[in-house]
Amino acid sequence: MKMTKKVYYHDTDCGGVVYYANYLKYLEEARTEYFCDKGIDLKKLSQIGVMFVVRRVEIDYKSPAKYADTLDIFTQITRKKNVSLEFFQEVKREDKVLVSAKTILVSVNKELRPASIPQDIIESLSK
Amino acid sequence: MKMTKKVYYHDTDCGGVVYYANYLKYLEEARTEYFCDKGIDLKKLSQIGVMFVVRRVEIDYKSPAKYADTLDIFTQITRKKNVSLEFFQEVKREDKVLVSAKTILVSVNKELRPASIPQDIIESLSK
Amino acid sequence: MKMTKKVYYHDTDCGGVVYYANYLKYLEEARTEYFCDKGIDLKKLSQIGVMFVVRRVEIDYKSPAKYADTLDIFTQITRKKNVSLEFFQEVKREDKVLVSAKTILVSVNKELRPASIPQDIIESLSK
Amino acid sequence: MKMTKKVYYHDTDCGGVVYYANYLKYLEEARTEYFCDKGIDLKKLSQIGVMFVVRRVEIDYKSPAKYADTLDIFTQITRKKNVSLEFFQEVKREDKVLVSAKTILVSVNKELRPASIPQDIIESLSK
Numbered sequence: 369m370k371m372t373k374k375v376y377y378h379d380t381d382c383g384g385v386v387y388y389a390n391y392l393k394y395l396e397e398a399r400t401e402y403f404c405d406k407g408i409d410l411k412k413l414s415q416i417g418v419m420f421v422v423r424r425v426e427i428d429y430k431s432p433a434k435y436a437d438t439l440d441i442f443t444q445i446t447r448k449k450n451v452s453l454e455f456f457q458e459v460k461r462e463d464k465v466l467v468s469a470k471t472i473l474v475s476v477n478k479e480l481r482p483a484s485i486p487q488d489i490i491e492s493l494s495k
Numbered sequence: 496m497k498m499t500k501k502v503y504y505h506d507t508d509c510g511g512v513v514y515y516a517n518y519l520k521y522l523e524e525a526r527t528e529y530f531c532d533k534g535i536d537l538k539k540l541s542q543i544g545v546m547f548v549v550r551r552v553e554i555d556y557k558s559p560a561k562y563a564d565t566l567d568i569f570t571q572i573t574r575k576k577n578v579s580l581e582f583f584q585e586v587k588r589e590d591k592v593l594v595s596a597k598t599i600l601v602s603v604n605k606e607l608r609p610a611s612i613p614q615d616i617i618e619s620l621s622k
Numbered sequence: 623m624k625m626t627k628k629v630y631y632h633d634t635d636c637g638g639v640v641y642y643a644n645y646l647k648y649l650e651e652a653r654t655e656y657f658c659d660k661g662i663d664l665k666k667l668s669q670i671g672v673m674f675v676v677r678r679v680e681i682d683y684k685s686p687a688k689y690a691d692t693l694d695i696f697t698q699i700t701r702k703k704n705v706s707l708e709f710f711q712e713v714k715r716e717d718k719v720l721v722s723a724k725t726i727l728v729s730v731n732k733e734l735r736p737a738s739i740p741q742d743i744i745e746s747l748s749k
Numbered sequence: 750m751k752m753t754k755k756v757y758y759h760d761t762d763c764g765g766v767v768y769y770a771n772y773l774k775y776l777e778e779a780r781t782e783y784f785c786d787k788g789i790d791l792k793k794l795s796q797i798g799v800m801f802v803v804r805r806v807e808i809d810y811k812s813p814a815k816y817a818d819t820l821d822i823f824t825q826i827t828r829k830k831n832v833s834l835e836f837f838q839e840v841k842r843e844d845k846v847l848v849s850a851k852t853i854l855v856s857v858n859k860e861l862r863p864a865s866i867p868q869d870i871i872e873s874l875s876k
Contacts, residue, residue: 376654378516378647380509382562387505388803389777392770393632400630411690422769426807432861435509436665480813503781505774515676516650519643520759527757538817549642553680559734563792607686632770634763636816641759689763 369405369444371398375437385432391467392425395457398441399471402455406492418486420473423452427469437461445493451475451482453493496532496571498525502564512559518594519552522584525568526598529582533619545613547600550579554596564588572620578602578609580620623659623698625652629691639686645721646679649711652695653725656709660746672740674727677706681723691715699747705729705736707747750786750825752779756818766813772848773806776838779822780852783836787873799867801854804833808850818842826874832856832863834874 373394381387403410413419433439440460447454452474459467477483500521508514530537540546560566567587574581579601586594604610627648635641657664667673687693694714701708706728713721731737754775762768784791794800814820821841828835833855840848858864 376647376651377508377510378514378650381504382507382509382511383504383800383802384509388806389505389770389773392773393630396632396770397630409690419764421764421813422810424807424809425769426805428805429803432802436663503774503778505777510673510675515679516643516646519646520757523643523759524757536817546637548637548686549683551680551682552642553678555678556676559675563790631762631764632768635758636761636763636765637758638763643759 369398369402369442371401371441371443373397373439373441375433375435375439377435379433380435383432385434386437388429391427391429391459391469394439394441394459395425395443395455395469395471398443398457399455399473402443402445406495408489408492413489417478418483418489419476419478419480420453421476421480422471423474424472425469426471427467429467431464431466433459433461433466439466446470448485448490448493450484453485496525496529496569498528498568498570500524500566500568502560502562502566504562506560507562510559512561513564515556518554518556518586518596521566521568521586522552522570522582522596522598525570525584526582526600529570529572533622535616535619540616544605545610545616546603546605546607547580548603548607549598550601551599552596553598554594556594558591558593560586560588560593566593573597575612575617575620577611580612623652623656623696625655625695625697627651627693627695629687629689629693631689633687634689637686639688640691642683645681645683645713645723648693648695648713649679649697649709649723649725652697652711653709653727656697656699660749662743662746667743671732672737672743673730673732673734674707675730675734676725677728678726679723680725681721683721685718685720687713687715687720693720700724702739702744702747704738707739750779750783750823752782752822752824754778754820754822756814756816756820758816761816764813766815767818769810772808772810772840772850775820775822775840776806776824776836776850776852779824779838780836780854783824783826787876789870789873794870798859799864799870800857800859800861801834802857802861803852804855805853806850807852808848810848812845812847814840814842814847820847827851829866829871829874831865834866 856866
């Protein structure tokens with residue numbers, strides 16, 4: 369799935385480029401849209417006690433994005449397990465990969481303890 | 496009350512200065528420390544259903560702060576009413592005022608409705 | 623002009639609502655889109671030494687926005703002067719005004735000193 | 750080296766915990782203080798055309814930090830190479846490790862191209 373995103377002033381730092389932590393905001397937005405695209409509403413899920421929390425991120429910064437750039441964020445799931453999902457995401461400007469990231473989300477219950485991902489969610493993600 | 500704060504990369508934008516919204520983070524931190532200094536623990540207060548929410552901010556940007564600057568944030572209460580508090584705050588670099596702000600906080604209950612500020616809080620703030 | 627914006631996790635705080643400083647990011651984005659809509663490219667402008675910096679913000683927080691809300695940000699210019707522009711902006715969820723703000727931008731040169739707004743910019747803004 | 754940091758409202762999200770991207774801000778602050786502690790002023794360095802940019806982060810989120818927590822961020826360099834430095838950092842609340850991260854910084858010149866780390870910097874880091 370592809371999400372398009374424009375870089376605003378608040379995304380940048382005094383080095384003149386997007387601040388390294390802000391890509392994690394873009395990645396969160398893109399994962400949310402990925403779930404949404406599969407018919408999964410994270411807000412409703414959290415109300416019935418199913419939440420996904422980030423367990424690990426590996427992120428490579430290859431080339432900087434700048435103010436007023438238009439970026440495409442590509443999101444896919446590369447592994448589905450009982451309590452976790454692995455995402456692979458790329459931030460591109462036109463054909464150039466600026467940033468790539470692998471993120472592991474863990475499904476947790478209201479007490480923030482790991483819990484199996486509901487079967488219908490797994491099925492929605494497989495569509 | 497004075498709080499000292501160093502400017503890091505994540506506070507700045509590609510204009511080379513502190514991003515205008517980030518001063519509101521500094522102001523929040525300084526108000527929290529002000530309450531703390533008066534013996535008021537905002538976390539405990541919220542657990543008994545008393546919260547302060549920001550109702551209005553008037554902020555003047557006079558001169559920019561830059562990366563690696565050390566700033567002093569001065570905080571005082573200029574008005575105490577039944578359900579609201581008015582703060583006046585200044586962000587200085589040495590003797591120079593960079594930013595000044597007037598902020599109105601409203602006391603709310605768990606349903607986020609305005610509620611009288613508890614008397615002991617008013618008393619603590621008057622010390 | 624209207625800009626639509628979805629609220630993500632990174633916009634919220636542990637009070638369960640959009641953090642008060644983050645509305646200033648929304649307002650910046652909406653002003654940028656306003657300029658863009660008038661044919662004004664802020665990045666190109668800055669390259670010829672014309673920049674707009676925020677001089678003052680008055681912002682009223684009337685009702686909170688929450689995670690996954692879809693917000694509309696309405697932007698208009700309410701005053702044009704030789705070196706400054708005054709914006710009035712409203713953040714709405716459907717018909718409800720959540721936040722309103724008046725922002726004064728000042729035109730500055732490369733040395734960050736006030737400078738007249740170029741005549742063609744004034745004309746573009748009047749269209 | 751240890752840096753102490755208090756969690757404020759703006760660090761948290763509506764899940765009630767510190768937002769995952771914000772730890773990268775803490776890590777940046779702690780690395781800056783680490784350099785500072787070794788007598789290295791990153792601002793002055795950048796003025797002579799030596800900058801460090803983040804090339805890769807691996808971060809593990811083990812347990813969440815909450816509003817008003819006091820955190821300790823421990824920073825050490827685990828590898829020094831010709832153009833890169835590898836940091837290992839831990840965010841702790843008392844004895845508990847909440848987050849650990851490995852970060853690779855690359856030394857770049859004004860054109861943002863990789864460049865050898867100056868010998869005196871290597872020496873300062875070895876003290």
